[in-house]
């Protein structure tokens with residue numbers, strides 16, 4: 340029986356929390372921001388961690404941007420000095436997977452992308468040629484007689500599927516046809532069912548992939564995002580001096596972020612209620628997911644209570 344999560348609702352618990360870890364891995368959507376809205380006191384909390392000499396890393400299942408693109412998103416929100424090396428996106432994890440575990444040869448085997456530029460850029464950075472993705476011709480109305488994307492290109496040997504906020508029937512039909520090819524592998528950047536927005540939730544990558552999986556008759560594709568440990572292995576390869584027991588995963592989803600931290604044997608987990616999960620998940624045993632060590636209404640509460 341796991342103990343009840345501790346709420347960060349006063350200075351004492353916040354100090355105990357901060358003193359327990361030297362590294363904080365932050366999920367992004369629903370923790371730092373919701374879509375284009377920065378959440379309250381996020382900048383102040385990250386600045387406090389910097390002042391306390393804590394290591395701060397970012398681990399996001401959002402594959403729409405490359406790590407480099409994310410540095411611009413951080414800067415645009417006023418979150419300064421975040422380097423590409425601190426960011427681990429599912430687009431990056433998927434590129435690592437395709438390079439190291441897919442048996443594809445970047446010199447000859449191309450990848451069809453269902454998703455946005457983050458996937459294309461990270462796959463290209465490890466040497467792959469990509470088709471589809473943000474090709475503007477995919478925004479044209481689906482017409483079987485006119486599409487330039489069929490018949491399938493025989494050099495395509497994998498489909499990589501991620502969140503596509505410009506999803507349409509043209510993209511679905513071409514991706515479906517590639518998935519009907521027996522020699523084409525199928526890989527998902529992540530499987531999140533919903534994507535937090537403000538104030539509305541949205542269908543997430545996992546829900547879009549379910550449509551492709553069901554229609555093509557394929558089995559579930561390997562998931563490169565949280566809670567897959569591939570992302571955490573990538574973090575520890577990049578930062579070999581980190582100690583798992585001194586790391587805390589901060590996220591807004593039990594089935595991705597918190598599971599990722601628990602499965603990765605990190606010292607602690609903080610669930611924030613500013614994204615997908617609501618407080619009721621902490622007393623609802625039907626979901627079957629392990630609970631975090633700590634929880635808070637939002638990340639900014641760390642700064643607010645520390646400053647009391």
Ligand SMILES: O=C(O)[C@H](O)[C@H](O)COP(=O)(O)O
Nearest residue numbers: 367368399400401534543544
């Ligand atoms: O649907 C998705 O791709 C995800 O909901 C979203 O991008 C999650 O991002 P994260 O919360 O891991 O930053």
Ligand SMILES: [Mg+2]
Nearest residue numbers: 366368369591
């Ligand atoms: Mg999130």
